Amino acid sequence: MSEILIIDKIKKDIKPYFETDSSGHDYSHILRVYNMAMKIAAEYKYCDKKIVALAALLHDIDDDKLFKTKNYANAKKIMKQNNISQSDINTVIEIISKVSFRKGESFRDDEIEGQIVQDADRLDAIGAIGIARAFAYGGSKGRSIFSSIDHFTEKLFLLKDLMNTPAAKRIAKNRHFFMVEFYHQFELENKALS
Ligand code: ADP
Numbered sequence: 001m002s003e004i005l006i007i008d009k010i011k012k013d014i015k016p017y018f019e020t021d022s023s024g025h026d027y028s029h030i031l032r033v034y035n036m037a038m039k040i041a042a043e044y045k046y047c048d049k050k051i052v053a054l055a056a057l058l059h060d061i062d063d064d065k066l067f068k069t070k071n072y073a074n075a076k077k078i079m080k081q082n083n084i085s086q087s088d089i090n091t092v093i094e095i096i097s098k099v100s101f102r103k104g105e106s107f108r109d110d111e112i113e114g115q116i117v118q119d120a121d122r123l124d125a126i127g128a129i130g131i132a133r134a135f136a137y138g139g140s141k142g143r144s145i146f147s148s149i150d151h152f153t154e155k156l157f158l159l160k161d162l163m164n165t166p167a168a169k170r171i172a173k174n175r176h177f178f179m180v181e182f183y184h185q186f187e188l189e190n191k192a193l194s
């Protein structure tokens, strides 16, 4: 099977895992991270696009917030059933184990493929989508909107300076600006109520 067909098949395979999510990790998040990662990867000549595609599509499929798997069992199963080589499986697992920004702000993947997927995931946590996801996530944990607003200052406003690639830094700028505007408007309206 060609690489494009394998990626299409994997997209179909992973869809059921994310269909019922309402915490901001739904299938659209996976597709946005994938599309963004491929867009950033296009700016690099020496970058393994297949690895980027696989890591982007599988980056949340063993996330402990969503699944109770051990040792990246879902990602491994899906790659094996699609005949991905053992060495590619190892590389992809290495990347997805490092992607989450919760696992240490200062982490930086040495390889460009990992840096790209990490940037794409972080970009989906800021801007209009990022705002929506923060409230969805907070709500799914039974938290108030004010607790989600605190997450903006504690984490989301820091993300623009944590991007690895120039392309992501560029995109993060606008999204960050939009989120800060939203934050100020929220504070303004909330103050008027008290
Ligand atoms: P990852 O992308 O690695 O799964 P997180 O789980 O921290 O990392 O973030 C996923 C999404 O959930 C992001 O959009 C983030 O803003 C949101 N989120 C995570 N923690 C909180 C929180 N305490 N309050 C509101 N939103 C949160």
Ligand code: NI
Residues within 6 Å of the ligand: 029, 033, 059, 060, 121
């Ligand atoms: Ni994600």
